[in-house]
Amino acid sequence: MRRIQIVLWLILVLALAVGGLALWQRWSSSPAPERVRYYPARVSDIRSMVELQTVEIYEEMPFKAAVGGRHLVGxxxxxGHIGFDLEKVALSDQGDTLAVTLPSATVTLRESTEPGSYVVYDTWSDNPAKPKSFTAAEENKAKRQLLQLAARNLHKSGAVKRAGTNAARTVAEMLSAATGRPVKCTLAPDN
Amino acid sequence: MKSRDFILTAIMAVATALMGLCGCHRASAPADTSPSSEVLLKRLSGVEQLQVAEISIRKTASIDDLKPSEVEGARQMVAAMIDALKIGDRKAVYSYDTYLRAYVDLGELTPADITVDTAARHISITLPDLHTDYAGRDAEFREEHYRVTGLRSAIDSEERARLKESMNKLLKEEVRQNDEFSRLLIETGRRRAESFVRTFLGVDGYQVEVKWKNR
Structure with missing residues (x-):
């Protein structure tokens, strides 16, 4: 009688274990909850241009913002690149020489598409009783300011001027090879 | 008497604590800081690239609670039931653009690729095939819609950054699997490159013939 009870208990425990394992497997194999829906990527604009790019830029920097006692660190x-719109090039004849003037440089800077290009490490508020989160608008404004600063720094460091010198040389070589004429290529005064 | 003293002491303690918290708040909010020019890594590379086309690809995502009618499996069903009990709504839609560009690498152009016949006033140029690559994405994350009510937590910067990272990964996979994006880019780029080269090199009245390598 006692043996039969033990066997029955063992069968019950085994059945519970198998049932539990089956339920667990069903649970873990079911799709995880996802509260984000992603829509298919679509083309929003297409543009053609002729831009001679002579410098490629990659920069990683700390991202710090402070608005109304709230702080963000990331x-x-x-x-991006520094380029020159060749459709705005000015051409003129100076005797045998072809004179070319490049337009002002365009500095294009964007967030990188490499993984981990934008990471927020921490946000906090000086007043614990107030919310610490930044709105998307506040964050976007801080990013715009950072991009503008990075572009200004490229001008200050002379990178834009060097890019112009390289572009002038490239354009002169191309035109000289094609026309057989000496080519003098200069930069716009504000480069 | 003892209970009255205790109540008075408790009131004083709470009042002191509240005053301490208020004291943490500055009389006037500090000025917003302007961005720093610190740099962790900087790389400037000299290149000779003629960019001829660019497309913007928009990726959109929405955040919303799970609905019981849309769930698959036990985990999602349980999550949907929990969401139904939460007080308030948490809905948002975000989007941003990523840029793909097409360019001619002028470093691949050799003197043998340009032939000039001065007698016939004819130039023949063989351009290297177009390259395509990513040209960055919008730093700004457009908030198309935002509605968080009741006791729901706000969508903060960390969550938005993680969302953008996921969207970036998915977008790159979509671009890799769908040739349509690069086909459109290359077609547009080729037309522009040909038209420009004919005009630019034909400055002295030469007729310019444009060919492509590997085509």
Whole structure:
């Protein structure tokens, strides 16, 4: 009688274990909850241009913002280039020489598409009783300011001027090879 | 008497604590800080690239609670039931653009690729095939819609950054799997490159013939 009870208990425990394992497997194999819906990527604009790019830029920098006693710290990676719109080039004849003037440089800086290009490490408020989160508008404004600063720094460091010198040389070589004429290529005064 | 003293002491303690918290708040909010020019890594590379086309690809995502009618499986059903009990709504839609560009690498152009016949006033140029690559994405994350009510937590910067990262990964996979994006880009780029080269090199009245390598 006692043996039969033990066997029955063992069968019950085994049945519970198998049932539990089956339920667990069903649970873990079911799709995880996802509260984000992603829509298919679509083309929003297409443009053609002729831009001679002579410098590629990649920068990683800390991203710090402070608005109304709230603070944000993160990291951002930027990529871009310095280029010259060749359709705005001014051409003129100076005897045998072809004179070319390049337009002002365009500095294009955007957030990089490499993984981990924008990471927020921490946000906090000086007043614990108030919310610490930034709105998307506040964050976007801080990013715009950072991009503008990064572009200004490229001008200050002379990178834009060097890009112009390289572009002038490239354009002169191309035109000289094609026309057989000496080519003098200069930069716009504000480069 | 003892209970009255205790109540008075408790009131004083709470009042002191509240005053301490208020004291943490500055009389006037500090000025917003302007961005710093610190740099962790900087790389400037000299290149000779003629960009001829660019497309913007928009990726959109929405945040919303799970609805029981849309769930699959036990985990999602339980999550949907929990969401139904939460007080308030938490809905938002975000989007941003990523850029793909097409360019000619002028470093691949050799003197042998340009032939000039001065007698016939004819130039023949063979351009290297177009390259395509990513040209960055919008730093700004457009908030198309935001509604968080009741006792629901706000969608904060960390969550938005993680969402953008997921969207970036998915977008790159979609671009990799769908040739349509690069086909459109290359077609547009080729037309522009040909038209420009004919005009630019034909400055002295030469007729310019444009060909492409590997085509």
């Amino acid at each position: 990291k951002i990676a930027l990529e």
